[in-house]
Amino acid sequence: MRSTPPAETFPAHTPAASQIFTTVLSQGPLTRLEAARRAGLSAAAVTKAVRPLLAAGYLVESADEEARPALGRPASLVRVDGGRALFIGLKATGGELIGVLTDLCCRIRIARRISLTDRQDTAVLAVMGELVHELRTGAVDFGAPVLGLGVAVSGDVDRAEGVVRYSPFLDWRDVPLAELAAKTTGLPVTVDNDVRALTVAEQWFGAGVGLADFAVVTVGAGIGCGLVVHGRVVAGAHGVAGEIGHVTVDPAGPPCHCGNRGCVEAIAGDAAILRRIRESTGVEVADTSEALALAHRGVAGAREAYAGAGEAIGRGIATVANLFGPERVIISGEGLAGYDLFAEQIRDTFTQAAFGSAAHCDVQTRPLPFEEWARGAAATAIQSFITPDDPPPSR
Amino acid sequence: MRSTPPAETFPAHTPAASQIFTTVLSQGPLTRLEAARRAGLSAAAVTKAVRPLLAAGYLVESADEEARPALGRPASLVRVDGGRALFIGLKATGGELIGVLTDLCCRIRIARRISLTDRQDTAVLAVMGELVHELRTGAVDFGAPVLGLGVAVSGDVDRAEGVVRYSPFLDWRDVPLAELAAKTTGLPVTVDNDVRALTVAEQWFGAGVGLADFAVVTVGAGIGCGLVVHGRVVAGAHGVAGEIGHVTVDPAGPPCHCGNRGCVEAIAGDAAILRRIRESTGVEVADTSEALALAHRGVAGAREAYAGAGEAIGRGIATVANLFGPERVIISGEGLAGYDLFAEQIRDTFTQAAFGSAAHCDVQTRPLPFEEWARGAAATAIQSFITPDDPPPSR
DNA sequence: AGCCATTAATTTACGCTGTCAATAAAAGAG
DNA sequence: CTCTTTTATTGACAGCGTAAATTAATGGCT
Structure with a gap:
C-alpha cells in the first residue's frame, strides 16, 4: 500500500497497459504481437498501451537481430529499460537487515547488510532509514530515480494495509510499517511477508514466469x-x-x-x-x-x-x-x-x-544468495509501482 | 464442454451479465444495488444486464415486503425463477448410477438410482441414456425445458475437453464422455470430477457462497x-x-x-x-x-x-x-x-x-444425502449453461 | 535494376460494454 | 405539497476488441 504519493507515477492507468508491461517485463523482449498473445489481449491494445510507455522511457524498441524469418516484415522487439528506474528492497530478520538496490528489471545493483542490535520497531526503523539513505546515495551513480521501497518481514503481514500483524522473530505486533517507513524515507512503501515476496520475485523474474x-x-x-x-x-x-x-x-x-x-x-x-x-x-x-x-x-x-x-x-x-x-x-x-x-x-x-x-x-x-530475500522485497515494490492495486493473474 | 448446441441459450452474452446472474442465483433475492456491490460492478451495469434476463423469464422482480426501511424509494428485489429451467445431474460410481432432476436453483425435483452391472463405457452410456430419459419424462410435469446435463465421475477428468482421462472405479481411460453423452441425449453435456462438482455445488448453492x-x-x-x-x-x-x-x-x-x-x-x-x-x-x-x-x-x-x-x-x-x-x-x-x-x-x-x-x-x-453427488453434477451443468467458458471468480 | 507478389507487423476506424455522473422515481416526514 | 432519502435509470464517455487498411521488408520475375 502506498502511504505517500510516489515521486513519479507509472504512465499506465488502464489494467491492460499494466498487464502488457508486466508481460514484457517478465518475458523479456517481445514483438508486440507476441506480447498480445501472451497477455491474452489484441495487438491493437498492445500498440496503444506501448506508445506512452515508450514515450516515458519505460520501454525501448530494438530490431530483432537474430531469428529473423526469411519472409515478411521483420519484427521490432519491445523490452523494458531496466535502467529507467530503481527500487530498494529490505529484508528484516531478527539479527540483521539486508538491503538491495535494484533496477526496474529487478537486477541487483548494490547489496548491503547491517546487523540489528535492537528489535524494537523504532530502532529497526532508524536503521532502515540509514540503509535506505546509503543505498540512495549509491543510486546517484546510475542516473535514475528511486521510485519505491519494499520491505519483507517474516510472519503475519497484511500487505494491503501495510501492517505487520505479528512477527515472532522481531517480536512485533500490529506495526503499521508501511506508514512509518514512508514517513522516514519519503518513498512509496510496500510491506509483505518474506516468503510471499520471494514468490513474487520468482513469478515475475524467476522460474515461475x-x-x-x-x-x-x-x-x-x-x-x-x-x-x-x-x-x-x-x-x-x-x-x-x-x-x-x-x-x-x-x-x-x-x-x-x-x-x-x-x-x-x-x-x-x-x-x-x-x-x-x-x-x-x-x-x-x-x-x-x-x-x-x-x-x-x-x-x-x-x-x-x-x-x-x-x-x-x-x-x-x-x-x-x-x-x-x-x-x-x-x-x-x-x-x-x-x-x-x-x-x-x-x-x-x-x-x-x-x-x-x-x-x-x-x-x-535454485541457489538463493543472501540478497535474494531483499530482492523479493524489491520485486513487491516494483509490482506496487506498476499495478497500484493488487495485480491481476499474470500469464 | 458443450458438444451440441444447447436447446436454448442463456441471454447473457457479456461477462458482467453472467456474473450478476450468478450473484443473484447464489445470494438469493437482492436489490439491484446490492447485487452490484457484491458482484463488484456498477448499479448501471446491473440495470442493463437484468433487463433481458427479466424479459426471458430467468429473473423475476418482487417488492421487498419485510425489512423495508422507513425512508427512501422502496427497493425491488430481483431473484432467479428456479422453475424457469431444469437440469439433470448424474453421478457414476463403480456399482450404480445416481441421477437427479433439478431446477435452475439446483433444488432437487426428482432423484433416481440404477445399479450398474457392466462398467464398459458403452454399457454405462446406455444406462445413462435410460436414466436421462426417465428423468426427462418426469420433467414434463414441471413445465420447463431441460437445458443441460452434468456428469460427475471420480478420477482424472478434463472438464474443458469433456474427457474422462482415467477413472479407476469404472476402469475407463480417455473416454470422450461429453461427446458420447451429448450424442445419446441431445443435451449440452458437462463432465467433471465428482469432488470438484460437489465443490461447485457448495460454491454456488451451499456453504461456500x-x-x-x-x-x-x-x-x-x-x-x-x-x-x-x-x-x-x-x-x-x-x-x-x-x-x-x-x-x-x-x-x-x-x-x-x-x-x-x-x-x-x-x-x-x-x-x-x-x-x-x-x-x-x-x-x-x-x-x-x-x-x-x-x-x-x-x-x-x-x-x-x-x-x-x-x-x-x-x-x-x-x-x-x-x-x-x-x-x-x-x-x-x-x-x-x-x-x-x-x-x-x-x-x-x-x-x-x-x-x-x-x-x-x-x-x-454438513450431511450429504446420496443424491448430493448427482446434484453437484447438475450444478456444473447449470454453471456451463450460465457461463459457457469457465467461470470467473465469484464473490 | 525495377516491379510486383508475398508475408508479417502495426495502425486506424469503429462497435460493444461497462463506468461515472446526472436525473427520475417512489415513498415518508414535516 | 415540498423536502429528504434511497433506489433505479439514463446518457455521455472511455477502454478494449475486431476487422480492415497501412506500412515494411524480401524474393521472384522481367
Missing part, C-alpha cells in the same frame, strides 16, 4: 512455502498460508516449537538438523557450516540427519503437489548449501509420495 | 477434497488436485493402495476402518453399517478405529488449512453417518495441528 500454478519452497532456519494459484499469490483468508514447515510428516517425530511433533521444520530446519547431529554423534556442532563439514566428511550420524531432512522436505512437497497440483516446485533457500546431502532423498520421497499425475510436477532447485 | 477461499472434504469410501482459491475451483496443472486422501499422516501407518503408508485414506477410508475393526476385535464386520453399530454399542476396538480415523482426517484438514488458509472447511460425505464417533477427534486434532491463525478457519459439517 508464465506459470499459473507453482510453489516456492524455502529451506533454511525455517521451512517456508509460497503458492501461486490461478496466477495469483495465495495469502490465505486469515493471513496464514504456505505453512509447509508445520505440516506433520511424522506424528512420532521430534517436538516442534509450534507444539506438535514431527513437523517438517522440526526435522529439516537448521536447528533440528544440528540437534539431531549432536544427539547421534555426540559432536557439539556449533552451526550449520560445521554440520555440513561433518556430513561431507562422511560421518554417518550427520549424513543421516541430512537424509532425514531430505525425506521430510520431499514428503512436504509431495503434500503440496497432491493438494494443489502445481506445474512446478522451486526449492530454494540458504539450506541449499547442503543440497547434495539431501537432493536424492527429496526427489525419491517426492516421487514415491506424490499421487498419480502429481508426480509429473517439475521439481527444480 | 460468497467465499473466495474454502475447501470441501468428503469422507466415505475415499477421502477427497475440493479447493476453491481466489474464487475458483482448483483443478491442478496435471489434472490432480485435492488429493487429501493420499496425504501421509503417519509414515508408520497401514499400507495404502497407492503404495505408501499411513495415507489419510488408509486410516479413515471405509475399507481401512473395517479392516482395523476386524483386526482389533476379531469380529468379521461385513460393511460400514455393522461397523457403526459395533462402535455405537461401545466396543473398544471399533471406537478406537473411528477415533483414529477422526485424528487422520483432522490432521489432513489441518494440513490443508496450513497450506491454503481457507476461510472455511466443509466436511461432508457418506462417512458422516458416523460423525458422532469422530467429530471430537477431528476438531481436537485440527485445532492442535493448525498453525497460528490457520486455526481460526471455520470447520463445518
Whole structure:
C-alpha cells in the first residue's frame, strides 16, 4: 500500500497497459504481437498501451537481430529499460537487515547488510532509514530515480494495509510499517511477508514466469512455502498460508516449537538438523557450516540427519503437489548449501509420495544468495509501482 | 464442454451479465444495488444486464415486503425463477448410477438410482441414456425445458475437453464422455470430477457462497477434497488436485493402495476402518453399517478405529488449512453417518495441528444425502449453461 | 535494376460494454 | 405539497476488441 504519493507515477492507468508491461517485463523482449498473445489481449491494445510507455522511457524498441524469418516484415522487439528506474528492497530478520538496490528489471545493483542490535520497531526503523539513505546515495551513480521501497518481514503481514500483524522473530505486533517507513524515507512503501515476496520475485523474474500454478519452497532456519494459484499469490483468508514447515510428516517425530511433533521444520530446519547431529554423534556442532563439514566428511550420524531432512522436505512437497497440483516446485533457500546431502532423498520421497499425475510436477532447485530475500522485497515494490492495486493473474 | 448446441441459450452474452446472474442465483433475492456491490460492478451495469434476463423469464422482480426501511424509494428485489429451467445431474460410481432432476436453483425435483452391472463405457452410456430419459419424462410435469446435463465421475477428468482421462472405479481411460453423452441425449453435456462438482455445488448453492477461499472434504469410501482459491475451483496443472486422501499422516501407518503408508485414506477410508475393526476385535464386520453399530454399542476396538480415523482426517484438514488458509472447511460425505464417533477427534486434532491463525478457519459439517453427488453434477451443468467458458471468480 | 507478389507487423476506424455522473422515481416526514 | 432519502435509470464517455487498411521488408520475375 502506498502511504505517500510516489515521486513519479507509472504512465499506465488502464489494467491492460499494466498487464502488457508486466508481460514484457517478465518475458523479456517481445514483438508486440507476441506480447498480445501472451497477455491474452489484441495487438491493437498492445500498440496503444506501448506508445506512452515508450514515450516515458519505460520501454525501448530494438530490431530483432537474430531469428529473423526469411519472409515478411521483420519484427521490432519491445523490452523494458531496466535502467529507467530503481527500487530498494529490505529484508528484516531478527539479527540483521539486508538491503538491495535494484533496477526496474529487478537486477541487483548494490547489496548491503547491517546487523540489528535492537528489535524494537523504532530502532529497526532508524536503521532502515540509514540503509535506505546509503543505498540512495549509491543510486546517484546510475542516473535514475528511486521510485519505491519494499520491505519483507517474516510472519503475519497484511500487505494491503501495510501492517505487520505479528512477527515472532522481531517480536512485533500490529506495526503499521508501511506508514512509518514512508514517513522516514519519503518513498512509496510496500510491506509483505518474506516468503510471499520471494514468490513474487520468482513469478515475475524467476522460474515461475508464465506459470499459473507453482510453489516456492524455502529451506533454511525455517521451512517456508509460497503458492501461486490461478496466477495469483495465495495469502490465505486469515493471513496464514504456505505453512509447509508445520505440516506433520511424522506424528512420532521430534517436538516442534509450534507444539506438535514431527513437523517438517522440526526435522529439516537448521536447528533440528544440528540437534539431531549432536544427539547421534555426540559432536557439539556449533552451526550449520560445521554440520555440513561433518556430513561431507562422511560421518554417518550427520549424513543421516541430512537424509532425514531430505525425506521430510520431499514428503512436504509431495503434500503440496497432491493438494494443489502445481506445474512446478522451486526449492530454494540458504539450506541449499547442503543440497547434495539431501537432493536424492527429496526427489525419491517426492516421487514415491506424490499421487498419480502429481508426480509429473517439475521439481527444480535454485541457489538463493543472501540478497535474494531483499530482492523479493524489491520485486513487491516494483509490482506496487506498476499495478497500484493488487495485480491481476499474470500469464 | 458443450458438444451440441444447447436447446436454448442463456441471454447473457457479456461477462458482467453472467456474473450478476450468478450473484443473484447464489445470494438469493437482492436489490439491484446490492447485487452490484457484491458482484463488484456498477448499479448501471446491473440495470442493463437484468433487463433481458427479466424479459426471458430467468429473473423475476418482487417488492421487498419485510425489512423495508422507513425512508427512501422502496427497493425491488430481483431473484432467479428456479422453475424457469431444469437440469439433470448424474453421478457414476463403480456399482450404480445416481441421477437427479433439478431446477435452475439446483433444488432437487426428482432423484433416481440404477445399479450398474457392466462398467464398459458403452454399457454405462446406455444406462445413462435410460436414466436421462426417465428423468426427462418426469420433467414434463414441471413445465420447463431441460437445458443441460452434468456428469460427475471420480478420477482424472478434463472438464474443458469433456474427457474422462482415467477413472479407476469404472476402469475407463480417455473416454470422450461429453461427446458420447451429448450424442445419446441431445443435451449440452458437462463432465467433471465428482469432488470438484460437489465443490461447485457448495460454491454456488451451499456453504461456500460468497467465499473466495474454502475447501470441501468428503469422507466415505475415499477421502477427497475440493479447493476453491481466489474464487475458483482448483483443478491442478496435471489434472490432480485435492488429493487429501493420499496425504501421509503417519509414515508408520497401514499400507495404502497407492503404495505408501499411513495415507489419510488408509486410516479413515471405509475399507481401512473395517479392516482395523476386524483386526482389533476379531469380529468379521461385513460393511460400514455393522461397523457403526459395533462402535455405537461401545466396543473398544471399533471406537478406537473411528477415533483414529477422526485424528487422520483432522490432521489432513489441518494440513490443508496450513497450506491454503481457507476461510472455511466443509466436511461432508457418506462417512458422516458416523460423525458422532469422530467429530471430537477431528476438531481436537485440527485445532492442535493448525498453525497460528490457520486455526481460526471455520470447520463445518454438513450431511450429504446420496443424491448430493448427482446434484453437484447438475450444478456444473447449470454453471456451463450460465457461463459457457469457465467461470470467473465469484464473490 | 525495377516491379510486383508475398508475408508479417502495426495502425486506424469503429462497435460493444461497462463506468461515472446526472436525473427520475417512489415513498415518508414535516 | 415540498423536502429528504434511497433506489433505479439514463446518457455521455472511455477502454478494449475486431476487422480492415497501412506500412515494411524480401524474393521472384522481367
